[in-house]
Amino acid sequence: MLKRRPTALLLRSPENQVHLEDMKRYYPKVDWIDAPMPPLPGHGEKKDERDQLLVSLATAKNQYPITDFVIYSRAYGAFSEEGRAAIESIFSVPVITAPGAVLEQLHTLGASKLYVITPYGQAHHDHELRWLYEQGFEVIASSCLGHDTGGEIQNLLAADIVAALRPTFSLKSGLDAVYIACTVVRTPAMAEDLQDAATVPIVSATQAMLWKLEKLVG
Known part of the structure; x- marks a missing residue:
């Protein structure tokens, strides 16, 4: 420290x-x-x-x-x-x-079955899913929000992500965690609303980095 x-x-x-x-x-x-x-x-x-x-x-x-x-x-x-x-x-x-940081936090949680939310268009979304599959995760379902510019992504609201979380409420296949991709999504500002709406832990790109930083800073 x-x-x-x-x-x-x-x-x-x-x-x-x-x-x-x-x-x-x-x-x-x-x-x-x-x-x-x-x-x-x-x-x-x-x-x-x-x-x-x-x-x-x-x-x-x-x-x-x-x-x-x-x-x-x-x-x-x-x-x-x-x-x-x-x-x-x-x-x-x-x-x-x-x-x-995302991989480390997911492994720490023991999460293998994921619901994935990306803010991207379909091509970038599919690239993210391939990466997760290559890392050994099972993507139970996913939501692609269809945005391709940083300006559009940073203007997403907590309500937009909560809406994308709704399919997880009916998943019956042992979901372990939700992963929200992209550091441009302002998940630190949304964290409380998102976790209140979720039924499993949420890991986002930005919050995973802060989680790792906290481990180092102490």
Whole structure:
């Protein structure tokens, strides 16, 4: 446990424009440093895409050399264990990636059967489901909200997500958890309403990162 107030470097998508505000509000234990990342092609898992990502991460490290934690609040380049290891290799401090934190929290809960909500259009939604299947999860059912821009996603309300939760009320197949994808969805502000509406634990990308950060900060 650090004896001084720690700092956290927030590496975020440029579309995630209110993310810093939310992180400051819902996790005030650290001083947040905002570092929007440049948009890059693909999903970040091909060699040329990963090389570009690592260059941009090295630039961020040089620009903000003093930090205690790195919060990689994106899925880009971090879906695979190899990708997460490559991201972590750039920094000399603990790195929390959104996909890595989600997997860790789901495993801690012992969750294997999921109901998945994504804010995305169908193609991106299907990519998220494939990733979960590859990680060994069983997706019992899912809801695709059909949004493709950060502006649309960050304007989603708790009521929109609660409506997407309604199919879980009738699921009879031993559902373990609900997973809400995308750090642009403002789940910290919705957390109480969502958990009140849910019948099982909810894991979201942003809240999983904060859960992991709390474990490190203490």
